[in-house]
Amino acid sequence: MDGLTIQQAAQTTGWSPRMLRYVEDAGLIEPLRSAAGYRLYGPAELQRLRTLRALLAEFDIGLTDVGFAQRLRRDPALRTAVDHWFAAAPRRPENVPAADWLRWEQDKHQRLLNANAHLAPLDAHSTKPIKETA
Amino acid sequence: MDGLTIQQAAQTTGWSPRMLRYVEDAGLIEPLRSAAGYRLYGPAELQRLRTLRALLAEFDIGLTDVGFAQRLRRDPALRTAVDHWFAAAPRRPENVPAADWLRWEQDKHQRLLNANAHLAPLDAHSTKPIKETA
DNA sequence: AAAACCTTAGCACGAGCGTGTCAAGGTTGA
DNA sequence: TCAACCTTGACACGCTCGTGCTAAGGTTTT
Numbered sequence: 001m002d003g004l005t006i007q008q009a010a011q012t013t014g015w016s017p018r019m020l021r022y023v024e025d026a027g028l029i030e031p032l033r034s035a036a037g038y039r040l041y042g043p044a045e046l047q048r049l050r051t052l053r054a055l056l057a058e059f060d061i062g063l064t065d066v067g068f069a070q071r072l073r074r075d076p077a078l079r080t081a082v083d084h085w086f087a088a089a090p091r092r093p094e095n096v097p098a099a100d101w102l103r104w105e106q107d108k109h110q111r112l113l114n115a116n117a118h119l120a121p122l123d124a125h126s127t128k129p130i131k132e133t134a
Numbered sequence: 135m136d137g138l139t140i141q142q143a144a145q146t147t148g149w150s151p152r153m154l155r156y157v158e159d160a161g162l163i164e165p166l167r168s169a170a171g172y173r174l175y176g177p178a179e180l181q182r183l184r185t186l187r188a189l190l191a192e193f194d195i196g197l198t199d200v201g202f203a204q205r206l207r208r209d210p211a212l213r214t215a216v217d218h219w220f221a222a223a224p225r226r227p228e229n230v231p232a233a234d235w236l237r238w239e240q241d242k243h244q245r246l247l248n249a250n251a252h253l254a255p256l257d258a259h260s261t262k263p264i265k266e267t268a
Numbered sequence: 269a270a271a272a273c274c275t276t277a278g279c280a281c282g283a284g285c286g287t288g289t290c291a292a293g294g295t296t297g298a
Numbered sequence: 299t300c301a302a303c304c305t306t307g308a309c310a311c312g313c314t315c316g317t318g319c320t321a322a323g324g325t326t327t328t
Contacts, residue, residue, distance in 0.1 A: 006305095018288065018289085021306090034295090036294075036304080038303090038305080044222075052219065055216065065199075078193050085189055139273075140274075141274085151274095155276095156316070171275060198314085
């Protein structure tokens with residue numbers, strides 16, 4: 001067998017064997033298997049396990065968060081959908097592409113009339129409110 | 135007052151007033167407030183609330199996931215840390231830009247040192263561990 | 269001033285996360 | 299062969315997420 005067994009890997013990385021399996025279930029770090037099905041952790045996996053630990057600790061995030069980040073970069077549809085949602089964000093136009101910014105400016109008047117001045121660039125059609133409390 | 139109150143906004147967007155407050159707590163969509171502190175939802179917010187609903191439903195993700203995505207794009211340190219982690223992914227170098235892969239190999243040693251520095255007190259060079267089950 | 273809103277703060281509760289531990293059974297190596 | 303490891307599966311438990319509901323108290327509108 002070539003590589004560390006789960007218990008050995010646990011010792012060098014600081015994770016528990018249980019968590020190593022959990023991390024694998026989460027889709028992050030999946031070690032190779034021996035013929036008999038034993039998990040075999042190589043240097044690369046060990047390294048990744050350590051940095052993963054550091055990542056979680058340093059930013060106080062969860063495995064599921066990293067899992068989501070992974071999904072974000074594996075699923076283009078999700079990625080673009082999320083990007084799109086944030087693109088319409090009500091934040092300062094600093095990081096908004098020129099084209100969007102232009103549209104934002106164009107719609108400004110409309111938005112001001114409706115209400116929220118400095119908030120959000122998004123085609124606000126289909127916005128026929130119930131009874132604008134005016 | 136200019137804008138929809140929380141209940142009106144709830145009706146047009148399909149969220150409950152409770153959830154609208156929750157979404158606000160999550161840091162996504164924060165409506166303006168009236169002088170008395172009433173939440174005022176404008177067209178932009180309403181639109182964003184609707185698309186958010188669609189986003190969650192379509193990809194079966196949670197508010198916290200979107201919250202994390204937001205954190206990812208607001209916190210550059212987190213962003214690069216996560217990027218870095220995935221960049222070192224044990225995937226076939228197929229989908230890794232040649233340049234990055236090369237640099238990764240070059241930095242390997244340095245990364246190992248760094249990681250070991252602020253991590254598990256256990257010793258570490260992965261290539262000469264406890265007892266390679268060979 | 270009373271009805272109908274709004275605010276924050278809290279309890280409750282099922283579902284999922286992060287983790288340990290135990291059980292039943294296969295693998296490895298001395 | 300036998301101890302020591304591995305595998306999957308499951309129960310358990312505390313914590314957070316998503317959600318509703320109630321309470322105590324301001325605001326708006328009629």
